[in-house]
Amino acid sequence: xxxxxxxxxxxxxxxxxxxxxxxxxxxxxxxxxxxxxxxxxxxxxxxxxxxxxxxxxxxxxxxxxxxxxxxxxxxxxxxxxxxxxxxxxxxxxxxxxxxxxxxxxxxxxxxx
Amino acid sequence: xxxxxxxxxxxxxxxxxxxxxxxxxxxxxxxxxxxxxxxxxxxxxxxxxxxxxxxxxxxxxxxxxxxxxxxxxxxxxxxxxxxxxxxxxxxxxxxxxxxxxxxxxxxxxxxxxx
Numbered sequence: 709x710x711x712x713x714x715x716x717x718x719x720x721x722x723x724x725x726x727x728x729x730x731x732x733x734x735x736x737x738x739x740x741x742x743x744x745x746x747x748x749x750x751x752x753x754x755x756x757x758x759x760x761x762x763x764x765x766x767x768x769x770x771x772x773x774x775x776x777x778x779x780x781x782x783x784x785x786x787x788x789x790x791x792x793x794x795x796x797x798x799x800x801x802x803x804x805x806x807x808x809x810x811x812x813x814x815x816x817x818x819x820x
Numbered sequence: 821x822x823x824x825x826x827x828x829x830x831x832x833x834x835x836x837x838x839x840x841x842x843x844x845x846x847x848x849x850x851x852x853x854x855x856x857x858x859x860x861x862x863x864x865x866x867x868x869x870x871x872x873x874x875x876x877x878x879x880x881x882x883x884x885x886x887x888x889x890x891x892x893x894x895x896x897x898x899x900x901x902x903x904x905x906x907x908x909x910x911x912x913x914x915x916x917x918x919x920x921x922x923x924x925x926x927x928x929x930x931x932x933x934x
Contacts, residue, residue: 712862740920751824751911751925752863759920796863800921807853807865807876808923 709734712799714811722819727784729814731797734778741773741780742808744796752796756782787818822846824926826912832932838900841929843912845894851875851915852895853923854887858908866910869895881906902933 713732721727729743740759744752758764758771758780770783780799784791794813801809825844833839845852854866866885867877871892880887884903889895899906909930913923 710862742922744925751927754922754924757920757922806921807868807879808921809865810855810863812862 710811711735711801711809712797712811714795714797714814716812717815718817719814720817720819721787723787723789725787727787727791727816727818729782729784729795729797729816731780731782731811732778733780733797733799733801733809735799735801736775736778738775738778738799738801740800741771742798742800743769743771743780743782744798744810745791746794746796746813748794784816787816789818789820792816792818824912824914824924826910826926826929828929829927830930830932832934833902834934835904836901838898839902839931841897841899841910841931843895843897843926845912845914846916846924849914849916849924850892851917851921851923852889853913853915854895854897855911855913855925856908857911857928858905863911866897899931902931904933907931907933 743756746752756771768785772781796813797811798808852869857863865879868875869889886898909928912926915923
């Protein structure tokens, strides 16, 4: 079992719809969770982080964390073609300032 | 504020040669990380510096890889001698002591070993 699992996609949504990206992780003791956006050929860009169970909203983005189910999700409301990218889920299993473990990413395509 | 920078952006070398990658973290970030993405795989951790000290090098694949961070500022990652399987994109990231380890990534160095 991979430490962080994501569906590779592509996930296609029409412009203006809600895109839902999902991630599961294996280490129940994981402390913090991150979503990175990566455009083709570019570096990962941190867009959201969450540490507590529940929802965290930032603009059009909402991160959801359920530690009991070991599940993290990212919702993108009013999806735009510029949101088309690969979204990487990353988990800090040890807490503190340690390494993060990445999933393989989900490719999102927003269709105009 | 300048972001994480890496040099070179691309490097093409032959098997057996040596390559040195450089990373300049965001100013004031004590934590510096090296990661690598091999084609088709996830980004994988290589090592973590806290200032000039190696905090965790559990991800370094073998002793052909040597990382340094003299003076606690920029870091170098040397591969000697390079092998075909070393090809990939090498990312550097940094984070400050404040916050919750939000890591900021550089643009990466694409290494191709022929």
